[in-house]
Amino acid sequence: MNSGDTAWMLVSCALVLLMTPALALFYGGMVRRKNVLSTLTLSYIFMALIGVQWLLYGYSLAFGTDIGGLIGGLNFAGFNGVDALPNDDYSKTIPHSLFAAFQMMFAVITPALITGAFVERVNFKSFLLFSLLWATLVYDPLCHWVWGQGGWLKQLGVLDFAGGTVVHIAAGFSALAFALVIGPRKGYGKAPMEPHSIPLTVLGAGLLWVGWFGFNAGSALAANGVAVNALLTTNTSAATAGLVWMMLSWLDGRPSTLGIATGMVVGLAAVTPASGFVTPLAAMVIGAVAAPLSYYTMRFRDRRKLDESLDVWACHGIASSWGTIATGLFATVAVNSDGANGLFFGNPKQIGIQLLAVAVTMIFSFVVTYVVAKLLDWSIGLRVTAIEEEVGLDISSHGERSYS
């Protein structure tokens, strides 16, 4: 047990928790004023919902004793045996319970990311049911595959430092699937759906950046050089992507504030899988490439009149797919001796593993989400009524107004 590591991981836990309210603000600013509380709640509720699910069985499905490389057993259900002692598989220098708590914060924010796909029209009851199913059927198994002891992608040697696959690709492609099932907002493409408060979004993006230090540097699970490297790569990618996005926005007219904030978040999502395996200079390349990839994916989505409303697919799915592939290019054991070398350091095999993990995550999360959403749509319906949508979800779903 190492008290320095433990102290840093306690702080990281709090930093990652902060990302969920930050995401709520980031999304809340981008919707119309009649759906602000609804949008905030869609993110916020996960601190409660997964806070309970993870303790009851989520952690155990993800990190319990391996069953066939596919799922964890129920031996950690109710945090049974998840105690203050170190765990040989996951946390050699910190309490096992702290590792489980840190992982909980990841399980909380990941489904919250998806909500950007269906804001301003989702039925709250169906959303709650979907979220619980998604956490159980997509997040927990995927988390086991990539990070759980015995998970099949982990066995293959996939490098995903802080959740490029588990968190961002899964959220992004689930968002795409859900948006295809639920359909566009009423009037989408006819009237502009302007963000009602870009200041909220900018504040959210800033707090996300702060929280991401816990997310990525905390994923070292120790207060050491790998953690510091992860902090630096995280900062570098966000900074570079913010600058490149600003230039892209400028070329299209003006350097938009919303665009710069978006670019920063895209840089953060892109570097997540790579953060503990690559150098800060490689992170600059990752951020610089992520920005145009996401930018033009957004343009493509918009042209196709696909209302994946807040671009979770473009920002998280596409950026982190690139980041996970880039990990297979730029990873070096000089940064992290527990990692592996990538293509540019003489290990072409790694890029194949990374590509496989990206493809598996895309397909798995897309297909399961599509099926679950479709089943819910057929049975209890995914959307609010047309009148409820017109009135706005703040009043029709929650009986409250954001601004009186």
Place this chain on the structure above:
Amino acid sequence: MLKKIEAIIREDKVNDVKDALMDIGIVGLNIFEIRGHGRQGGIRLVGRAGTYQVDMLPKIQVNIILSEHNMEETIQTIRKAACTGEPGDGLIFVYPVEEVIRIRTGERGQDAVMYPGDIDEKRGRGKAKDS
């Protein structure tokens, strides 16, 4: 005879118009923040990735109730202050007013729209009773 003037003007002209009206002695007015468009159409704003068209632009509606004999001077004052010569300068509407009652005193008609130091007092056409 009382009239109501509704002037729809640019947001950035509201202070110029208010000051010009104060200068000639139009003391009482109120404004609405409105949105709309006329011949100007709209503008393009920059979004997350690329631009989009906004066709409802913010405008200010200035409301004034006054005596008919002050109407033409007021209209010309608003025009002069609000005009840039570009599309989007706005419109002025004039309506007849049936009756005006000042709540505090119960005064009606022309008396109810007279203020100390207003346009009529400046032009020597009378003085507000409660001044």
